[in-house]
Amino acid sequence: MLELLTEKFSKAFAKVENSRKLTEKQINDFLREIRSALLESDADYDVVKDFLKRVREKALQEDLTKKISPFEYLLLTVYEELVKVLGGTVSELKKGTVLFVGLQGTGKTTTIGKLAKYLKDKGFKVAVSSTDVRRPAAMLQLQRLAEKVGVPYYHFGEGLSALEIAKKAQAKAKEDGVDYLLLDTAGRLHIDEELMEELSSIKSAVSPSEVLYVADAMQGQEALRTAKVFHEKVGLTGAVLTKMDGDARGGVAFSLRSALGIPIKFVGVGEKLEDIEPFYPDRIAQRIMGLGDIQSLIEKAQQVIPEDEAQVLATKVLTGDFNLEDLLKQLEFMEKMGPLDKLLGMIPGLSAQLKNLKIDEKIIKKKKAIIQSMTKEERRNPLIINMSRKQRIAKGSGTTISDVNKLLKEYEEMKKLMKKLKNAKGPMGIPRLPFRI
8 A cells, every 4th residue: 555655755764764963955855755756646736835844844943852863853743744634533434324426437336335344344234225327237236245245235126316216215224224324326437517416416315424535546636636526516525545455656645635625534455345444644644654554453453363362472472482383373363364465564664665575475374384284292392393303394284394494493583573573662652673674
């Protein structure tokens, strides 16, 4: 997510990281690189200009706190201003009828399916419906998504107008005591008056709690220009950015709140139904700056790791007193948490490096096979694994002695690393790795 911005920001920070005192020239050079990065990401020029002006004014203040270094002060300044420009705080989705608008091809219907699953998993009662009478395939797609998620799809037969469907769907939702009615609308390949009139009439009839614009994050300023037209004609309350896991430059995410005054509510981060996340400005700011996203990583872990096991594992990891049985559990949990590259991207110090790393998803399976070929005694006390045992383990796991040696070496290095990481704190209290990749 936002790899371009992360890479550029990390390089800019690396040039001033070891400076004992930051001169005005260094700050100007730093801001020039940040400006270039943001404009290259297709961010709005005026938003970038205002952002850099605020950062420069703060960075050049003479009365600086002596508790942190000039670099850390610059880091905190950029972080605080980034959080502001991204929206400040997370914007909750209001209960009621949520109207989804946008152009055709941005992933609007799929987003509704994802959000229905997200809200259902949170314990809310959800229903979905579509007013796209011009494209029956869109209605069928949403109906099938609703069936997969396990939420009602409101269908009212043929011959009804989009406005009539919207009214009936809302009445049905009230009758059923639904918390969220997610209402899909027709999209176009371009903006036209007919589309806007239809959306305006639906909005007037159902008085939605939210009107969400669904934008393709890879479209940059084009998505921003389209959003402005929708906002002027319909009145948006928020946005959802899709394809944030792809080659998204990030300009629209950076610009949307400041340019339109509406918050980003959610982001799509993959093709699966569970691949949607609330938009947290502070976490996105940390990712952009190459500081990772520890909080999201923790939340993913909490979803798959029982609390009692997590506490035991955490204690063992931080004391370096864990064995290969514990490592096997960690590998199993990692598989459940999702793709390895996404998890690594949340770790401080690694997110900026991922562009140059080739992630092999089979690596976890291989390590698991090696450990599973060991006896309980060998897992609990790896020191007893001699050459004959390595030969047996390699044969049983379908690997080589070299693979077994590599796992054992990584295990020992992991124990040492975790002890260092325990005391390695960076700015804002965010852990940072005690080495560079």
